[in-house]
Amino acid sequence: MAELRAPDECGVPDPMPFMHPTLRDNYGKWVFHSHPKPGVLYHRAENGAEVWTVKFGTARQLDGYTIRLLCDLADKHADGHMRFTARSNVEFMVTAESKIDPLIKELNSHGFPVGGTANSVSMISHTQGFLHCDIPGTDASGVVKALMDELHEEFIKCEMPNRVKLSTSCCEINCGGQADIAIIMQHTKPPKINHDLVANVCERPTVVARCPVAAIRPALVNGKPSLEVDEKKCICCGACFPPCPPMQINDPEHSKIAIWVGGKNSNARSKPTFHKLVASGLPNNLPRWPEVAAVVKKILSVYKADAQPWERMGDWIDRIGWPRFFEKTGLPFTKYHIDDWRGARTTLNASTHIRF
Amino acid sequence: MAKKLHDTPMLDQLESGPWPSFVTGLKREAAKKDIMVDLLGQLETSYKTKKGYWKGGTVGVFGYGGGVIPRFTELKDENENPVFPDAAEFHTLRIQPPAGMHYDTATLRKFADIWDKYGSGLIGLHGQSGDIMMQGCTTANVQPAWEEINAMGFDMGGAGPALRTSMSCVGAARCEMSCFDEARALRTIINANIDDMHRPALPYKFKFKFSGCPNDCVNSIQRSDMATIGTWRDNIQVNEQQARDYMKGHGMDKLVNDVISKCPTRAITLRNKADAVSGDSISTVAVDDQHVMQIENHDCVRCMHCLNVMPGALLPGKDKGVTILVGGKSVLKIGATMGTVIIPFMKLESDEDFEKINEMSRNIIDFFAENALEHERTGEMIERIGLVNFLEGLDIDVDPNMINHPRANPYVRMDDWDEEVEKANERKAAA
Ligand code: HEM
Ligand code: HEM
Ligand code: SF4
Ligand code: SF4
Ligand code: SF4
Ligand code: SF4
Numbered sequence: 201m202a203e204l205r206a207p208d209e210c211g212v213p214d215p216m217p218f219m220h221p222t223l224r225d226n227y228g229k230w231v232f233h234s235h236p237k238p239g240v241l242y243h244r245a246e247n248g249a250e251v252w253t254v255k256f257g258t259a260r261q262l263d264g265y266t267i268r269l270l271c272d273l274a275d276k277h278a279d280g281h282m283r284f285t286a287r288s289n290v291e292f293m294v295t296a297e298s299k300i301d302p303l304i305k306e307l308n309s310h311g312f313p314v315g316g317t318a319n320s321v322s323m324i325s326h327t328q329g330f331l332h333c334d335i336p337g338t339d340a341s342g343v344v345k346a347l348m349d350e351l352h353e354e355f356i357k358c359e360m361p362n363r364v365k366l367s368t369s370c371c372e373i374n375c376g377g378q379a380d381i382a383i384i385m386q387h388t389k390p391p392k393i394n395h396d397l398v399a400n401v402c403e404r405p406t407v408v409a410r411c412p413v414a415a416i417r418p419a420l421v422n423g424k425p426s427l428e429v430d431e432k433k434c435i436c437c438g439a440c441f442p443p444c445p446p447m448q449i450n451d452p453e454h455s456k457i458a459i460w461v462g463g464k465n466s467n468a469r470s471k472p473t474f475h476k477l478v479a480s481g482l483p484n485n486l487p488r489w490p491e492v493a494a495v496v497k498k499i500l501s502v503y504k505a506d507a508q509p510w511e512r513m514g515d516w517i518d519r520i521g522w523p524r525f526f527e528k529t530g531l532p533f534t535k536y537h538i539d540d541w542r543g544a545r546t547t548l549n550a551s552t553h554i555r556f
Numbered sequence: 557m558a559k560k561l562h563d564t565p566m567l568d569q570l571e572s573g574p575w576p577s578f579v580t581g582l583k584r585e586a587a588k589k590d591i592m593v594d595l596l597g598q599l600e601t602s603y604k605t606k607k608g609y610w611k612g613g614t615v616g617v618f619g620y621g622g623g624v625i626p627r628f629t630e631l632k633d634e635n636e637n638p639v640f641p642d643a644a645e646f647h648t649l650r651i652q653p654p655a656g657m658h659y660d661t662a663t664l665r666k667f668a669d670i671w672d673k674y675g676s677g678l679i680g681l682h683g684q685s686g687d688i689m690m691q692g693c694t695t696a697n698v699q700p701a702w703e704e705i706n707a708m709g710f711d712m713g714g715a716g717p718a719l720r721t722s723m724s725c726v727g728a729a730r731c732e733m734s735c736f737d738e739a740r741a742l743r744t745i746i747n748a749n750i751d752d753m754h755r756p757a758l759p760y761k762f763k764f765k766f767s768g769c770p771n772d773c774v775n776s777i778q779r780s781d782m783a784t785i786g787t788w789r790d791n792i793q794v795n796e797q798q799a800r801d802y803m804k805g806h807g808m809d810k811l812v813n814d815v816i817s818k819c820p821t822r823a824i825t826l827r828n829k830a831d832a833v834s835g836d837s838i839s840t841v842a843v844d845d846q847h848v849m850q851i852e853n854h855d856c857v858r859c860m861h862c863l864n865v866m867p868g869a870l871l872p873g874k875d876k877g878v879t880i881l882v883g884g885k886s887v888l889k890i891g892a893t894m895g896t897v898i899i900p901f902m903k904l905e906s907d908e909d910f911e912k913i914n915e916m917s918r919n920i921i922d923f924f925a926e927n928a929l930e931h932e933r934t935g936e937m938i939e940r941i942g943l944v945n946f947l948e949g950l951d952i953d954v955d956p957n958m959i960n961h962p963r964a965n966p967y968v969r970m971d972d973w974d975e976e977v978e979k980a981n982e983r984k985a986a987a
Binding site for chain 2: 204205206207208209210211212213214215217218219220223224227228230231232233234243244251253257258259260261262263264265266267268270271272274275280281282283284285286288293311312313325326327328329330331332333334335336337338339341342345346348349352372373374375376377378406409410412437439445450452455463465466467468469470472474484486487488508509510541542543
C-alpha cells in the first residue's frame with residue numbers, strides 16, 4: 201500500500217494572491233459605491249481608483265464545463281479573477297466602464313442571468329436536498345431552479361422596494377436560513393418507526409434526547425429493544441430522523457411545504473428578525489412545485505406594489521400590520537399561525553394597537 | 557465515454573427556462589462519467605418517490621477526523637445490490653475557500669481538473685457554511701483527491717461536532733462600509749483553532765462569521781455561534797459634495813421619506829442652516845444651500861440605513877472596531893436563536909487587538925467544550941445556564957448594551973446586591 205501523506209494543516213488560504221489586483225491594491229480604502237444598472241456595481245477608492253462589478257447567477261452546482269467556461273470568460277474580460285457571493289452568484293471585476301457591456305452580452309449569450317444587485321430578488325440560498333443530504337424531504341437545487349425560472353425577471357431587474365433574500369430548506373432544520381421569504385419542508389405526521397432496524401442502527405438514548413418535546417420512549421417491540429413515539433405530543437419536527445434513520449419522518453404525501461416571511465439578517469432600520477409562518481400545507485409537487493411558486497409570486501407582487509422604498513418585507517409588514525398582510529395576499533389566517541412554543545406570549549398583541 | 561443515460565423525464569423538465577440548469581450540468585458530466593449517469597438515475601428516482609436514498613457512514617482522510625461527508629446509496633434491489641452501482645458511493649469533500657471567496661482562474665481550473673480525475677466533476681460553489689463542496693467521490697478516491705487538493709494549499713473544512721468552515725463578507729476588499737480587516741480576523745481565529753476543525757471533539761458544531769459592518773452580509777447574528785461585526789464609536793463621517801449630489805438626484809421628498817424618517821432612533825434632523833445646532837456628538841452636512849442634515853451620534857445605533865441610502869455622503873466613523881455576539885443558531889432544538897451582545901465594542905487594528913480576539917475566541921470554545929451538553933449549541937447552553945454564568949465563566953463584565961431592557965420579573969435571589977453595586981462602582985471608576 202502506498203505511503204499515506206500526512207496532511208498539511210494549512211488552514212484558510214490568504215485571499216490576497218487570489219484577489220483581483222484593483223481590490224487588493226485598495227483593500228480597506230473604498231469610499232463610494234453606486235448602482236449604475238441592474239447587475240452592475242461601481243466602487244471608488246479614496247485615491248480615485250475605480251472598479252465595476254458585474255454580478256450574475258449560476259446553478260451553484262457547477263460541472264467542469266461550466267467552471268472552465270467561467271474561467272475562460274474571466275480571463276477574457278476580467279483579468280483572470282472572480283469571486284463568489286454567499287448566495288452562489290459570481291462577480292467579475294473590470295477596471296473600465298467600456299468593458300461592462302461586452303461582458304454582459306457574452307454572459308447572457310451563455311445563459312448566465314446578470315442581476316441580483318441591490319433591490320432585486322437575489323439567488324435563493326439553499327442546501328443539498330436529494331442530491332447529497334441523508335434526511336431530505338424534498339430537493340434543493342430543483343426547487344431553486346424552478347423558482348428562479350419564475351423570478352428571473354425580478355433577478356435581472358431591480359424593481360423591488362428593497363433587496364429580497366429567499367431561502368429554501370428541504371427539512372425543518374432550515375439550513376437555508378432566515379430570509380424575506382423562506383420555503384421550508386413541514387412534516388405533518390409523526391415518524392413511522394421501522395422497528396426491525398432500530399435495534400441494529402440506533403443509539404437509543406441519543407434519539408430520545410434529541411426530541412424537543414420528550415415524545416420518544418425506549419420500548420420493547422416484538423421482544424426487541426426499540427422506540428415508541430407519543431403521537432399526541434409529537435410536533436413532527438423530524439429531529440429524531442438524522443440520528444435514527446428508522447424514524448421515518450419523510451412522507452411523500454404528508455410532508456408539506458410551508459412559507460415564512462419577514463426574516464432579516466441586516467441591522468438596517470429594525471433589529472434582525474426571524475421569518476414568520478404565513479402559509480403551509482402546500483404539496484411537495486416535483487419537479488416544478490407550481491403551488492409554491494404561485495404563493496411566493498403572490499406575496500412578492502403585493503410587497504412590490506405596496507411597500508415604500510427601502511422597506512424590507514418585514515419592515516413593510518411592521519407598517520401595515522399582519523391583518524392587512526393576510527388580507528392583501530389573500531392567504532388564510534388559521535389557528536396554526538398563533539405560536540404556542542416557548543416564549544410564545546411575547547408574540548401576542550398585549551395592547552390595543554389595532555389598525556382599522 | 558460513459559454508459560448510456562437512464563431515462564430522466566422528471567429532471568428533464570428542469571432543463572428548460574431562463575435560469576442556469578444544474579440538470580444540464582449533471583448531464584454534461586454524465587456524458588463522461590458512469591458515476592454521474594447513476595447519480596442521475598438515483599436523483600430521478602427520488603423525484604418520482606419523493607424520498608432520499610443516502611445514508612452516512614465513516615470515510616475520512618489520513619490524519620483528520622472530519623471534513624468528508626460520506627454518502628452510500630440505500631437504493632437497493634431485492635438482493636441488496638445497489639440499483640445504481642456506479643453512484644453507490646458519492647462522498648463530498650468540504651474544502652475551505654480563501655476568505656471572501658476570491659479566486660484566480662488557474663486555481664479554479666485546477667479544482668476542475670482534480671475533480672475530473674477523481675470525482676464526479678460536480679463542484680458546489682459554495683455550501684451554506686461557505687465550503688467548496690467537491691461532490692461525488694468513491695471511497696478509494698477520497699485520499700488521492702485530497703492529497704492533490706491539499707498540495708494546492710487548500711485545507712479541509714469542518715463537519716460533525718467541530719469548528720466549522722467560516723465566512724466573511726467582501727468587506728475591505730470592495731466595500732466602503734467595512735470597519736475592520738475581515739479576512740485577517742477570520743484567518744487569525746480559524747487557523748489558530750484548526751485542530752478543532754480537523755479532529756471533531758466538541759459537544760456540537762461551532763461557527764464563526766465575520767461581517768464588516770452591521771449590514772451583516774454573511775448573516776452572522778443568526779447563523780454563527782460567534783459573530784464579529786464591524787462598527788465605530790465616534791461620529792458618522794460626512795462628505796458634503798456627495799450629499800449635495802444625492803439631493804440633486806433625489807430631491808427633498810426622498811431625503812425626508814427614505815432617509816430621515818426611516819432612521820429607527822430619530823437620530824437625524826433636517827434643519828435650516830441658521831438653526832443648526834452644534835456639539836461634539838453631532839455630524840452635520842449641508843444638502844443644499846439652505847438645509848443641513850444633522851445626526852446626533854449618541855442616539856445613532858449604527859443601523860447603517862442612512863449610510864446605505866446615501867453612499868459616500870455618509871460613512872462610518874474613524875474610530876472603528878467590532879461588536880461581538882454569541883449564540884446564533886438555527887432551529888434545532890429549542891427554536892432558532894440570535895446571537896446576543898457580549899462585547900459592545902473592541903478595537904481590532906493592532907497585532908495586540910487580534911491577539912486579544914483570538915484569545916477570547918479560544919476561551920469561548922473552551923467554555924463551550926466544557927459546559928455544553930452533547931449536541932447542544934452555544935446559544936442553547938447560554939439559554940440553559942443564563943448569560944451571566946456564561947459571562948462570569950469568561951471573565952467578561954456585564955454591560956447594559958447586552959440587554960433590550962432590564963428584567964421584568966422579581967423571580968431572582970439578590971442577597972448580595974450591595975456587593976454587586978460595589979462592583980458596578982469599581983467598573984465605573986476604572987472606565
Ligand atoms: C459593495 C458591497 C456591499 C454593499 C454596499 C452591500 C450593502 C448591503 C445593504 C445596504 C444591505 C442591507 C439592506 C437593508 O436591509 O436595507 C445588505 C444586505 C445584504 N447583503 Fe450586502 N452589500 C454588499 C456586498 C454584499 C455581498 C458581497 C454579499 C454576499 C456575498 C452581500 C449579501 C447580503 C445579504 C445576504 C444581505 C441581506 C441580509 C439580510 O437578510 O438582511 N452583500 N447589503
Ligand atoms: C444529517 C445530515 C445533514 C446534512 C447532510 C446536512 C447538510 C448540510 C450542508 C451540506 C450544509 C451546507 C454546508 C456547508 O456550507 O459546507 C448545511 C448547513 C447547515 N446545516 Fe446541515 N446538514 C445535516 C444536518 C443538520 C443538522 C442536524 C442541523 C441542525 C441541528 C443542521 C443545520 C445546518 C445549518 C444551520 C446550516 C447552515 C449553516 C450556516 O449558515 O452556516 N444540519 N447542512
Ligand atoms: S435543510 Fe435539512 S434536508 Fe435540506 S440539506 Fe439541510 S439538513 Fe438536509
Ligand atoms: S418528529 Fe420531533 S417531536 Fe416527533 S418524535 Fe421525532 S423528535 Fe420528537
Ligand atoms: S457586511 Fe458591511 S462591510 Fe461587509 S460587505 Fe456587507 S455592507 Fe460591506
Ligand atoms: S445609521 Fe444611525 S443615524 Fe443612520 S439611520 Fe441608522 S441609527 Fe439613524
